[in-house]
């Protein structure tokens with residue numbers, strides 16, 4: 001298939017020639033000779049498919065009637081509320097998970113890392129649910145699973161065994177959550193998680209909401225264990241709000257150590273959180289990914305699955321103004337997030353998976369600040385969205 005007359009990252013117009021699921025070559029617009037189908041890009045801005053580095057596609061009530069929120073607005077309050085209410089809503093369900101993934105795709109997200117709840121109530125059922133939903137979309141959106149102990153690890157005997165079973169059954173990573181404030185035993189949680197990662201060869205992705213020096217202390221525990229276990233490049237800290245809160249001298253020493261350990265960072269750029277030293281992180285080789293977090297679930301009513309809007313939120317939170325910085329925020333949502341879904345390269349380049357999003361926008365900064373409808377989405381060489389709506 002040829003996607004003709006598009007402007008990759010706002011550059012001069014090209015024809016993108018695809019072979020199977022990959023980009024084969026890119027040639028000046030109007031010069032590609034069609035061997036198969038041709039789709040006219042109309043001179044629109046082209047970006048690589050978005051990569052959602054932090055989602056929870058198993059627990060949304062997307063596509064269902066509105067659910068009013070009644071839980072306490074603390075991390076523990078939300079965990080308890082979700083456990084009390086989810087069965088009545090039929091969570092997890094293949095239908096709702098498919099609805100969320102379709103909405104991601106409609107907004108141009110062609111790969112996602114998703115945390116999937118693993119706990120004593122739901123066991124590993126959520127993982128099977130997400131796999132079934134991803135299969136229903138025929139691989140259009142690639143879904144990488146983190147088995148996530150939302151309800152705690154050490155405080156819930158049996159959860160470490162569930163995580164170990166999930167790892168043995170082929171998830172890409174296992175998760176952790178606030179080893180200090182949820183389990184109140186950070187060394188035990190982290191030792192347990194790292195032992196599984198070493199034994200099973202999976203990655204780690206740890207949700208850390210704890211602020212200030214309590215967060216900083218847990219970064220150090222994670223850094224030490226990552227180095228000791230030889231897990232360079234395989235550990236992610238999600239949220240990690242503390243990093244933006246710590247004083248500059250403390251940030252500096254932690255950034256050096258995080259970079260050396262090859263730890264990556266996923267943020268959903270929440271309103272009111274402390275800005276991250278994101279340029280300094282990138283300079284040290286710390287990958288920064290953007291995520292939607294859960295959308296419309298028992299944690300929060302917010303979110304619509306549009307990662308470009310998350311990038312816009314990131315840009316506003318960090319006070320970005322220059323074209324270079326605005327484009328940088330979009331790169332975090334696309335090309336720079338390759339590692340979060342185990343891709344060596346994700347961009348509009350030959351050899352990459354043919355994931356392309358077209359937007360009516362003058363250039364990349366314009367696309368970011370308006371987040372216009374995705375006119376066309378190609379996923380793995382297949383046309384999946386036209387005029388802003390999913391085909392099939």
Ligand SMILES: [Zn+2]
Nearest residue numbers: 056207293294
């Ligand atoms: Zn999350």
